[in-house]
Amino acid sequence: xxxxxxxxxxxxxxxxxxxFLLSACTTVGPDFKQPVVPWLATWSSGSLExxxxxxxxxxxxxxxxxWRNFNDPALDQLIAEAQRLNPGVRTAGMRIMEARxxxxxxxxxxxxxxxxxxxxxxxxxxxxxGGGADKTLSAYGIGLNIGWEIDxxxxxxxxxEAADAGYLASIAQYDDVQVLVAAQVANLYCSIxxxxxxxxxxxxxAALQKRSLEITERLFKSGNEAELxxxxxxxxxxxxxxxxxxxxxxxxxxxxxxxxxxxRPPGPLPEMSAGTEKIPEASLAVIVDMPAxxxxxxxxxxxxxxxxxxxxxxxxxxxxxxxPSIALLxxxxxxxxxxxxxxxxxxxxxxxxxxxxxxDYGRLKNQVLVQDARxxxxxxxxxxxxxxxxxxxxxxxxxxxxxxxxxxxxxxxxQAAKRSLDIxxxxxxxxxxxFQRVLDSQRTLFSQQERLVANRGNVTLNLIALYKAxxxxxxxxxxxxxxxxxxxxxxxxxxAWQDLLSAPLPPPPTDSSQARPPGRETQ
Numbered sequence: 144x145x146x147x148x149x150x151x152x153x154x155x156x157x158x159x160x161x162x163f164l165l166s167a168c169t170t171v172g173p174d175f176k177q178p179v180v181p182w183l184a185t186w187s188s189g190s191l192e193x194x195x196x197x198x199x200x201x202x203x204x205x206x207x208x209x210w211r212n213f214n215d216p217a218l219d220q221l222i223a224e225a226q227r228l229n230p231g232v233r234t235a236g237m238r239i240m241e242a243r244x245x246x247x248x249x250x251x252x253x254x255x256x257x258x259x260x261x262x263x264x265x266x267x268x269x270x271x272x273g274g275g276a277d278k279t280l281s282a283y284g285i286g287l288n289i290g291w292e293i294d295x296x297x298x299x300x301x302x303x304e305a306a307d308a309g310y311l312a313s314i315a316q317y318d319d320v321q322v323l324v325a326a327q328v329a330n331l332y333c334s335i336x337x338x339x340x341x342x343x344x345x346x347x348x349a350a351l352q353k354r355s356l357e358i359t360e361r362l363f364k365s366g367n368e369a370e371l372x373x374x375x376x377x378x379x380x381x382x383x384x385x386x387x388x389x390x391x392x393x394x395x396x397x398x399x400x401x402x403x404x405x406x407r408p409p410g411p412l413p414e415m416s417a418g419t420e421k422i423p424e425a426s427l428a429v430i431v432d433m434p435a436x437x438x439x440x441x442x443x444x445x446x447x448x449x450x451x452x453x454x455x456x457x458x459x460x461x462x463x464x465x466x467p468s469i470a471l472l473x474x475x476x477x478x479x480x481x482x483x484x485x486x487x488x489x490x491x492x493x494x495x496x497x498x499x500x501x502x503d504y505g506r507l508k509n510q511v512l513v514q515d516a517r518x519x520x521x522x523x524x525x526x527x528x529x530x531x532x533x534x535x536x537x538x539x540x541x542x543x544x545x546x547x548x549x550x551x552x553x554x555x556x557x558q559a560a561k562r563s564l565d566i567x568x569x570x571x572x573x574x575x576x577x578f579q580r581v582l583d584s585q586r587t588l589f590s591q592q593e594r595l596v597a598n599r600g601n602v603t604l605n606l607i608a609l610y611k612a613x614x615x616x617x618x619x620x621x622x623x624x625x626x627x628x629x630x631x632x633x634x635x636x637x638x639a640w641q642d643l644l645s646a647p648l649p650p651p652p653t654d655s656s657q658a659r660p661p662g663r664e665t666q
Contacts, residue, residue: 297463469496
């Protein structure tokens with residue numbers, strides 16, 4: 144039902160009405176607060192502690208741009224390029240622009256929602272027969288209608304709160320993409336360097352085994368050795384050669400994947416021509432924050448929290464629809480004709496309007512329940528996100544710690560294999576052992592060298608996974624424009640983006656609480 148009384152008297156009663164309504168405004172719906180994770184306050188990752196460097200001296204390494212700890216300029220350049228040009232990063236940046244526009248839409252509802260200007264013009268003519276004068280009549284009119292629904296129950300403010308949380312969620316998702324891209328580039332970079340070392344080892348062992356094959360062939364032709372030694376030496380040599388094409392394919396595929404991450408066509412990257420076969424190495428930086436703080440600052444966890452905050456506000460939006468909407472409506476019109484005796488007239492009307500959908504109560508009430516059920520779903524997803532983040536951190540920490548322990552053991556195993564091959568070769572030349580002992584020693588050396596290189600690569604990969612699990616690597620993205628200049632120019636020419644495209648991102652929060660809108664406690 145609606146009521147619009149006509150008023151033709153001074154406007155001071157209108158001011159009193161507006162003041163009363165604004166002072167009586169309230170905000171329905173729940174307030175949001177950071178969700179409680181019962182186990183997080185007392186959780187301590189023992190695996191993380193065991194991953195720390197045993198002794199630490201000197202300046203603390205980078206923890207935000209953690210890849211700089213590897214002291215590899217090529218890696219630094221590739222990650223910086225990927226964080227600017229990767230299609231996933233650019234898409235996440237466009238989602239921020241979309242969220243900014245959505246926030247502007249939500250904020251506009253706080254102002255008059257109906258703003259309508261109408262006008263009309265009429266001209267009527269009549270021709271007189273018999274030489275009389277023509278008669279014409281002109282009429283003009285213009286009107287302005289304004290309607291402003293007062294946010295009496297706070298549903299529009301809740302809408303702004305939801306849009307604001309959605310905007311923060313889009314920024315957190317943008318940060319998360321930055322983290323993922325940095326980790327993916329570092330992973331592929333390490334895989335390429337590891338594969339290059341494996342190729343070098345395969346070529347070195349193939350050359351060694353080829354010399355052994357040539358020796359056995361000469362001895363067989365001279366009648367000093369049996370054909371069995373020749374065939375065994377050939378089998379080992381050809382088996383080693385067969386691993387080279389597979390490694391070359393893996394190398395090219397990793398290079399192609401890395402090229403796509405930095406938005407380049409497939410092929411080798413010139414930056415990696417220097418430092419070939421050198422696997423990046425670094426120590427784990429000193430961890431100052433507690434594991435709980437590390438999990439809270441992860442972009443994916445912050446994004447889940449902001450989505451939860453946005454849904455909490457939508458509950459208030461739905462609850463606001465249960466109550467009557469109170470609006471101020473007004474209109475003013477000016478009309479005139481061409482008749483000499485006609486005067487211009489001004490008509491105006493102003494008054495409150497009350498609309499209450501009391502017969503839709505069942506539908507509106509269930510809409511509140513729908514939004515609340517969605518909130519609870521997101522709450523469970525948030526709890527799962529924190530659990531998965533904790534697991535990811537602990538898995539990476541224990542893998543890094545244990546893979547580091549293996550390195551010195553495998554280095555000793557390689558030295559022992561080399562010494563064993565030297566002894567077997569000498570004894571074979573002196574006739575003390577058969578050629579099978581030499582073949583076994585060559586096979587063992589190749590296997591131990593492969594394991595050592597693979598494990599060195601795993602140490603670096605596990606360290607990268609640990610830094611990724613800590614959620615670092617996104618901070619530098621806050622200092623760069625979200626969109627490149629060409630994209631901003633193209634979008635500005637197409638639509639009236641104004642300052643939304645060039646507005647900087649908020650600085651990184653010092654703690655997770657600074658990235659949250661105020662509100663509701665969840666248990």
